[in-house]
Amino acid sequence: MAVSELKEKLFNYADLKTELAGTRLAPLLDTVPDNFAARINHGDFPGWKQVIESLPALKPASVDLLDEVRIGEKSQLQEAEREELKALLMGLQPWRKGPISLYGLQIDTEWRSDWKWDRIKEQISSLESRKVLDVGCGNGYHCWRMAGAGARIVVGVDSHLLFNLQYWAIRHFLPEPPVHVLPLALEDIPADLGAFDTVFSMGVLYHRRSPIDHLYALRDCLRPGGELVLETLVIEGEAGMTLMPQKRYARMPNVWFLPSCATLQSWLQKSGFKKIRLADVNQTTTEEQRSTEWMNFESLGQALDADNPALTIEGYPAPKRAVFIAEK
Numbered sequence: 001m002a003v004s005e006l007k008e009k010l011f012n013y014a015d016l017k018t019e020l021a022g023t024r025l026a027p028l029l030d031t032v033p034d035n036f037a038a039r040i041n042h043g044d045f046p047g048w049k050q051v052i053e054s055l056p057a058l059k060p061a062s063v064d065l066l067d068e069v070r071i072g073e074k075s076q077l078q079e080a081e082r083e084e085l086k087a088l089l090m091g092l093q094p095w096r097k098g099p100i101s102l103y104g105l106q107i108d109t110e111w112r113s114d115w116k117w118d119r120i121k122e123q124i125s126s127l128e129s130r131k132v133l134d135v136g137c138g139n140g141y142h143c144w145r146m147a148g149a150g151a152r153i154v155v156g157v158d159s160h161l162l163f164n165l166q167y168w169a170i171r172h173f174l175p176e177p178p179v180h181v182l183p184l185a186l187e188d189i190p191a192d193l194g195a196f197d198t199v200f201s202m203g204v205l206y207h208r209r210s211p212i213d214h215l216y217a218l219r220d221c222l223r224p225g226g227e228l229v230l231e232t233l234v235i236e237g238e239a240g241m242t243l244m245p246q247k248r249y250a251r252m253p254n255v256w257f258l259p260s261c262a263t264l265q266s267w268l269q270k271s272g273f274k275k276i277r278l279a280d281v282n283q284t285t286t287e288e289q290r291s292t293e294w295m296n297f298e299s300l301g302q303a304l305d306a307d308n309p310a311l312t313i314e315g316y317p318a319p320k321r322a323v324f325i326a327e328k
């Protein structure tokens, strides 16, 4: 396989800078350090970079981002070439968000992130021609689906380096993508940007020590009348009830607050949102989140009480997720 000529494009936002120049989104890029790649001081980075630089130069015969994330066709690669591609991408493990199909190679990720999207896509305002922000986007799986749903531009932010590299691996095969994942935290985004039509925060709120500050920051990214799509872990209970796990929750160390739906509704109200609507509540199953060849660490199955899967191994209610939709 030929080595790609796109290798210098890793963490290169020149095209995006041109596209955003003079728009309300332009200040976004001021927060990405120049020469970002050169400043990375992570021991695994050289190996990850090598993976991206070794990807074959291929142009997809077809792409589907509407019904799935599928780039290229099986017939475009020989079986041995597909195995080579698989060996390369295995170097970017763990793959958590997907599934993603690349030239017939199925990246079977820990999460069936498509199921989450299926629960959300009919509930939200049409993304047609909208400017969209996906906060805590991971490798950008849902960003691709948002682009498939017609968004004019999708910006994802996630400060986790490996997930950014996974995005660049996918993006490698789409030279002019409508999706841009930036290595930023929400807190890095200039205050009062007020520029996005839709802002997603999915699977992030419970990781924040200050959930109300998170809601304020999400609101500040939206234009007046813009839509927030918030997905997070919740518990059963009345208004005012919130679980704060003392140590781990479902094996995760960095979980702070799990509100009841009624509590979360009041948090959204207090944070200045209107037309707040509970769009979905869903118990996470071990079919939706599980270990796979592409993520071979422990997963949800090992985080639940073997005798009573309604509880986590710490004795808390098992993961249940709610989707709220609200307007600025």
Ligand SMILES: C[S@@+](CC[C@H](N)C(=O)[O-])C[C@H]1O[C@@H](n2cnc3c(N)ncnc32)[C@H](O)[C@@H]1O
Residues within 6 Å of the ligand: 097, 113, 135, 136, 137, 138, 157, 158, 159, 160, 163, 184, 185, 186, 187, 201, 202, 203, 204, 207
């Ligand atoms: C559980 S994953 C959710 C990924 C994806 N949004 C989804 O719903 O499948 C949470 C992600 O949020 C990111 N994250 C946590 N705090 C963040 C912050 N303040 N700003 C941006 N990303 C954040 C983490 O790095 C992680 O990739």
